[in-house]
Amino acid sequence: MSAGRFAGLAVVVTGAAQGIGRAVAERLFAESAEVVLVDRAELVYEVAGELISGGRKAHAVIADLERFTGAEAAMVRSHELHGGIDVLINTVGGTIWAKPFEHYPPAQIEAEIRRSLLPTLWCCRAVLPYLVEQRHGTIVNVSSVATRGVNRVPYAAAKGGVNALTTALAVEAAEYGIRVVATAPGGTDAPPRRIARGPAAETDQEKQWYREVVDQTVASSLMRRYGTLEEQAAAIAFLASPDASYITGTVLPVAGGDLG
Numbered sequence: 001m002s003a004g005r006f007a008g009l010a011v012v013v014t015g016a017a018q019g020i021g022r023a024v025a026e027r028l029f030a031e032s033a034e035v036v037l038v039d040r041a042e043l044v045y046e047v048a049g050e051l052i053s054g055g056r057k058a059h060a061v062i063a064d065l066e067r068f069t070g071a072e073a074a075m076v077r078s079h080e081l082h083g084g085i086d087v088l089i090n091t092v093g094g095t096i097w098a099k100p101f102e103h104y105p106p107a108q109i110e111a112e113i114r115r116s117l118l119p120t121l122w123c124c125r126a127v128l129p130y131l132v133e134q135r136h137g138t139i140v141n142v143s144s145v146a147t148r149g150v151n152r153v154p155y156a157a158a159k160g161g162v163n164a165l166t167t168a169l170a171v172e173a174a175e176y177g178i179r180v181v182a183t184a185p186g187g188t189d190a191p192p193r194r195i196a197r198g199p200a201a202e203t204d205q206e207k208q209w210y211r212e213v214v215d216q217t218v219a220s221s222l223m224r225r226y227g228t229l230e231e232q233a234a235a236i237a238f239l240a241s242p243d244a245s246y247i248t249g250t251v252l253p254v255a256g257g258d259l260g
Contacts, residue, residue, distance in 0.1 A: 001027065001030055001031055002031055002241075003030075003031060003032065004031065004032045005031045005032065005237075005241050005242070005243070006028050006031045006032050006033035006087075006240075006241065007032040007033075008032075008034075009033050009034065009086040009087060010033075010034045010036070010078070010081075010082035010083075010084055010085050010086050010087070011028050011033040011034065011035050011036070011086065011087040011088075011089065011240070012035075012036045012038060012074070012075070012078045012085055012087070012088045012089065012127070013025040013028070013035060013036070013037055013038065013089045013091065014038045014039070014065055014074070014088075014089065014090050014091055014092050014119060014123055015038075015039060015090075015091035015092035015093070015119075016037035016038060016039050016044055016047060016048075016060075016091070017037070017039035017041045017043040017044040017047055017195070018039075018041075018043070018190075018193055018194060018195065019091070019094075019188075019190050019193070019229070020091050020142060020185065020188065020190075020229060020232045020233065020236070021037075021039070021089075021091035021092070022047055022229075023229035023230065023232065023233040024089055024091060024232075024233045024236050024237065025037050025047070025051070025058065026051065026233075027230075027233045027234070027237050028089075028237060028240070029051045029053070029056075029058055030053075031237065031241075033087075034056075034082050035051065035058040035059070036058070036059045036060075036061055036077075036078040036081055036082070037058055037059070037060045037061070038060075038061045038062075038063055038065070038074045038078070039060075039062065039063075040062060040063060040064050040065065040070075041062075041195050042062065043194060043195060044060045044061075044062065045060045045062075047060070048060035059078075059081050061074050061077050061078060065092055065118075065119035065122060065123060066114045066115065066118050066119055066122075067118075067122070068122045068125065068126065070122070071119065071122035071123045071125070071126040072122075072126040074123070074126070075088075075123070075126040075127045075130065079130055084130065084134060085127055085130050085131065085137065086136070086137055086138070087137065087138045087139075087140070087240045088123060088124070088127045088137070088138070088139045088140070089139075089140045089142070089236060089240060090119065090120040090123050090124070090139070090140070090141045090142060091142045091236075092115070092116075092119035092120065092123075093115060093116035093117075093119065093120070093142065093144070093155075093158065093159070093162075094115065094116065094155075094197050095112070095116075095146070095152050095155045095197070095213075096108070096111060096112055096115060096155075096197050096198035097112070097198060098151045098152055098201070098206075098209050098210045098212075098213045099151055099206070099209045100151055100209070101153040101154075104153070104154060108154070109154045112154035112155050112157075112158055113154060113157065113158050113161075115158070115197070116144075116155055116158035116159060116162070117157075117158035117159075117161040117162060117165075120141050120142075120162050120165065121161070121165060124139055124141075124165060124169060124180075127139065128169075128173070128178075131173070131176065131178045132173075132176045132178070135176050135177045136176075136177040136178065137177070137178045137179075138178070138179045138180075138181070138239075138240055138244075139166075139169070139173075139178070139179070139180045139181070140181055140182065140183070140236055140239050140240045141162050141165065141166050141180070141181070141182040141183075142162075142182065142183055142185065142236065143159045143162040143163050143166070143182045143183065143184045143185075143251055144156075144159040144162075144184055144185055144186075144260070145184045145185070145186050145220070145253050145255040145258045145259065145260030146159060146217075146260070147159050147160045147163065147184075147260050148220075148260050149213065149216060149217065149220075150212055150213060150216045151209050151210075151212055151213050152213065159184075162182060163182065163184070163251050166180055166181065166182040166249070166251055167180075167249050167251070170248045170249030171249065174248060174249075179244070179245070179247065179248040180248055180249065181239045181244070181247055181248060181249070181250050181251070181252070182239075182250070182251045182252070183232065183235050183236055183239065183251070183252050183253075183254050184251050184252065184253045184254065184255065184260050185227065185232050185254050185255060186217060186220070186221055186226070186227055186253070186254065186255025186256055186258050187214070187217035187218065187221070187226040187227065187255075188226055188227045188228065188229060188231075188232055189226045189227070189228055189229070190229055217258075220255075220258040221255055221256035221257055221258045222256055222257025222258070223256030223257060224256075225256060227254060227255065227256060231254065232254055235252060235254045239252065
């Protein structure tokens with residue numbers, strides 16, 4: 001960590017109650033950022049309450065980011081709290097089901113897209129007017145190398161959309177001094193989720209399909225392992241920081257050599 005690297009910067013982290021989002025919020029707070037944690041789960045209040053240091057505290061905002069109204073309200077509130085937004089980090093997303101594409105009913109396909117594309121799309125749209133007006137800012141999206149994964153076609157499509165959003169928006173936003181970048185995590189070890197993304201695999205067939213995801217993820221990594229939350233947060237923190245001031249329109253794989 002680099003103490004003071006984010007001093008004076010207002011950072012919004014979505015999906016901050018668990019997983020990569022929480023790890024990022026904790027790291028950036030430790031690096032002196034003024035952090036707003038956004039999530040739809042009330043657990044985010046508990047996480048924000050744990051981030052107290054030297055009189056500094058983090059703020060928590062509850063919002064449903066699968067809807068533009070939720071994303072817009074979250075950005076309005078974040079802007080009010082600090083008088084500006086310097087960095088937005090979008091981590092909301094994650095596979096809900098794992099199965100061959102022909103077994104996905106339409107409702108589940110739409111749910112995967114809502115979960116892993118729309119929150120990032122809506123938050124980018126909601127924050128952009130603030131960044132354009134102030135003529136600076138950074139957006140870091142969290143995609144996935146699972147765009148070439150098995151048994152997750154709807155999720156792969158959603159994350160492919162995140163990649164396209166990142167590169168296209170970077171072109172549009174550059175003239176305003178705004179950087180737009182992304183990381184593409186591979187498999188990442190994390191504590192059991194306190195709030196599950198979806199139903200657990202129950203049948204032997206469902207368990208086998210999920211096992212195929214794990215096996216393919218490890219096999220695709222040159223390092224033959226899952227990453228850690230700390231490794232994912234480190235890459236995101238770098239791209240969000242002034243250290244990456246000449247990087248935009250880039251999707252950085254953080255997957256042990258798997259390029260997705």
